[in-house]
Amino acid sequence: MEDTRDQIRAAALELFVRQGYEVTSLREIADRVGITKASLYYHYPSKQALLTSIVDPLVKGWERLGAEVVALPQTPEHKRFALDAYLDMMLGHRAIVTLLMRDAGAVLAVFAPTVDNVTATVRQVQRWLAGPEPSGPDRIRAQVALDTIGVAMSSGSLLPEVTEDDLRTTLLDAACAVLRLPPPAGGAIGAPVPTVPSAPPVAPGVGGRR
């Protein structure tokens, strides 16, 4: 029964998101699961390892998506598609993203070894979005487009009463506007988007609580 491990992860994620990583003690997490601190160490060798196992799916998803995306041709259609896929993945990991926003520092510290890879991936995607031989502003726009999607999601508290559907389409449009992509051509353009799967299965995250 792997159940306890999962319970721990879920409890930790919830507490981390609500209170922050540093502030949350292992005792709190253990209490919530109904075990003791020591038992927790049976399942995870350290607090950092716990955090890693929580954030890992998002990192993996991002790296995978990044690799797929940069292989595509840099057409407006594909860019729009890439942003959509990115948005989709982020929404799938909503709780984790919130944590990342809250405690960017702590999370990055834990991923210090891996972080260069991630940064590299982000850079690649940014360059891909910016187009060939991008100017400074081109690169800024590319980065803002990416950030748009990430940040606005964590602003749930500032945007209640907004449907997920509105959020999804509006964010995509906003990112496209920033990139100055032409609006999607009304008709069918053959198949503008090829093989890339729309998004990984993606765990539901611990979403809730909003």
Added chain:
Amino acid sequence: MEDTRDQIRAAALELFVRQGYEVTSLREIADRVGITKASLYYHYPSKQALLTSIVDPLVKGWERLGAEVVALPQTPEHKRFALDAYLDMMLGHRAIVTLLMRDAGAVLAVFAPTVDNVTATVRQVQRWLAGPEPSGPDRIRAQVALDTIGVAMSSGSLLPEVTEDDLRTTLLDAACAVLRLPPPAGGAIGAPVPTVPSAPPVAPGVGGRR
């Protein structure tokens, strides 16, 4: 001689930004200033008080700007102006904003009492930007426009070799694009922007270190 107090604040800000608030110990800060932990307590009654005094200027600036902005008519020109002023203020407090991004959680925790006021201000500005009787998407766009400016600034590490000027104009344009504001009418429109001072004097922040 208020010098020590300022030295402490500067050292603390730098360390907080680089390592994070929770992780940075008072001993480190004291060491850097060349005094002891105990002396530090003579100047600031607690670590939280220190953080407060660091972040306070930004909060104040934001509240002040918010109050001024929501009193303006909701024309495209004024919205553009408001975003510009907002951008200006954020750039003026660059280091603090970076800290806020890094440790949003910790900072918010410290400002828990005040935080409702701030949230309220943000909400007001968001509504002002969204226009009268805004739809869901209108409100999302307003929020994204605000976030655009804030976030992209912290992405300095992902956008080296970009001039501050490019950053400034591109971010403003991006925010306007998100809001679907028409491009600024080429000619002079009388005085589209009235009394509002372009931005508070604004401390230079401890910028550096990038």
Added chain:
DNA sequence: GTCTATACGAGGATAGAC
């Protein structure tokens, strides 16, 4: 204003019994 010394508590982590 700044120091030395110290109280106090909390948190991460380990050892070893059940």
Added chain:
DNA sequence: GTCTATCCTCGTATAGAC
């Protein structure tokens, strides 16, 4: 797998001398 007990380190904060 889970517990009790314990270690060690570190951070906040205070007392009191210089």
